[in-house]
Amino acid sequence: MSLRSQIATLVGKSSYWFLHTFLKGGSSLPGKLTTKIDPEVLKSMGQNYDVIIITGTNGKTLTTALTVQALRQKYADVLTNPSGSNMEQGIVTTFLRAPKAKHQKPIAVLEVDEANVIKVTKYIKPKAMVFTNIFRDQMDRYGEIYTTYRKILDGAKLAPDATIITNGDAPIFNSDDLPNKRLFYGFNNHPELANHDMKAKPNTDGVLCPRCENILHYHSITYSNLGDYFCPHCGYQRPHLDFALDQITELLPTSSKFDIEGEPFQIDIGGVYNIYNALAAYSVGRIMGVKPAEIAAAFHSNEHIFGRQEVIHVGDKEVTLILVKNPVGLNQVIDMLSTDKDPFSFIGLLNANYADGIDTSWIWDGDFERLPKMNIPKLITGGERYKDITFRLKIAGVPDAIHEVQPNLEKIVAEIPKLPTKKVYILATYTAMLQIRNDFAAKGYIKRGIE
Known part of the structure; x- marks a missing residue:
């Protein structure tokens, strides 16, 4: 380690100690100070680690958490960024x-923002990289899905020796010519559809064949553009899956049971999209x-991650944050809520800061029209862009009689004990989630805000 790196590291560690000893903590400032002194400090920091990078649009945080839990079944020293601070x-x-x-x-399992992959691989050569999915997200930052994928590829090209573990059900991930060893995971839970021929919904992103640009067809579709795809024009198709889900045995709002390669698994979090994260x-495990039985034990004991179906008890209310x-993630959450057989209250919080994505037009691609058909006696909308989300739910058909508008998040927390249902679901964009969590x-x- 150079003298410059030593000084930078000392300043960073000192600032981290001060922030977490005397203030409320902070995960960005120490890193900012360190890289200001030595922009190449990651090179010396990561050289003694086996690094695993996890990136993609949705699911990075939970995939990272589950990966860490799995690896700790075999490895004593596993470092990670649990608060989701995935920028450089x-x-x-x-x-x-x-x-x-x-x-x-030691092993370092790092959640990395898509645009920051190249900032990491410039200095650290990972042992493995995980690509979860690519969906339209934060148009002001990333642009279309192909732009986002190009950012990831630019980073991957700096790490040709890394094994890439990628979602085989995503057509875009089989379209590049990287020299890396690649392993694919995906869903094989509908073998009876092996000869079916179907198309994704007309407004679905990423359904053009990467080779000939004709519309892809599917034998089966999990959601959005994920599934067993093939192109009838040029023969492009889903690759062989190295790790496959066999079947889903139970789907509840708070848990999922499924089989992977003949082994039963359970995660205490709902949604088909989260099964992909577990897969x-x-x-990686x-x-x-790591043995399948050890991974299963790790999954069943996983702790909820902040903002990712974290359950907060407010009196007798069970609040799920x-x-x-983005639209794909939102629609998967709405689909998950539809599996709840009990009545619940719904709170939607919309901000539009840089970390959220300044463009809020994505809410119009969300399937909010399903909400009036569910057993929801009370809905509240708030956040800095409360007018946008309020109008969206009004257009979706939510009756005014059960719809309350409350821009002040602190007042929403105070209102929760008065809600008519035991279960409460809060759907929030990133900075709104941080704000209301701090109010809790x-x-x-809860004991504290995020780190």
């Missing part, structure tokens, strides 16, 4: 706070030598 400065902070490894070469984590940020912490419903 947050990743630097992750290494700053790392304890000294006590056993074998990705399983794939297997290439790292869910991050939403201030009122003592």
Whole structure:
């Protein structure tokens, strides 16, 4: 480590200690200070780790958490960025706070923002990279899905020795010519549809064949553009799956049961989209030598991640906080809510800061029209862009009589004990999720805000 890196690391560690000893913490500032002194500090920080990068539009945080849980079944020293600070400065902070490894070469499982992959691989050569999916997200930052994928590829090209573990059900991930070894995971839970021929919905992104640009067909579709795809014009098709889901045995709002390669698994979180995250984590665990039974035990004991179906108890209310940020993720959450047989209250919070995506037009692609058909006696809308989300639900057919508008998030927290149902679901964009979570912490419903 150079003298410059040593000074930068010392300043970063000191700032981290001060922030977490005397203030409320912080995951970005220490990293910002460190990289200001030494922009190449990641090179020295990551050289003694086996690094696994997890990136993609949706599912990075949960995939990272489940991967860490799985790897800890075999490895004693596994470092990660649990607060979701996935930009360069947050990743630097992750290494700053790392304890000294006590056993074998430590592992670092890093959630990395798509646009920041190249900022990491420029200095760190990962052992493996996981690509979860690519969906339209934050148009002001990323543009269309092909632009986002290009950002990831630019980073991957700097790490040709890394094994890429990728979602085989996503057509875009089989379209590049990277030199890396690649392993694919996906769903094989509908073998009876092997000869079916269907198309995705007309407004679905990413359904053009990467080779001939004709519309892809599917034998089966999981959701959006994910599934067993093929092109009848040029023969482009889903690759062989190295890790496959066999069947889904139970889907509830708070848990999912499924089989992977003949082994039963359970995660205490709902939604088909989260089964993909578990399958990705399983794939990493297997290439790292973790046994299926050990991975199953890790999944069943997983802790809820902040904002990712985190359950907060407010008196007798069971409040589930869910991050939403793009149409595909939102529609999967709405689909998950539809599996709840009990009545529940719905709170929708919309912000439009840089971390959320300034363009809020994506809410019009959300299937909010399903909400009036569910057993929801009370809905509340709020956040900095409360007018937008309020109008969207009005157009979706939500009756005014059960719809309350409350821009002030602190007042929403105070209103929760008065809601008519035991279950409450809060769907919030990123900064709105942080804000209301801090309000929960201030009122003592959770121990603290995020790190």
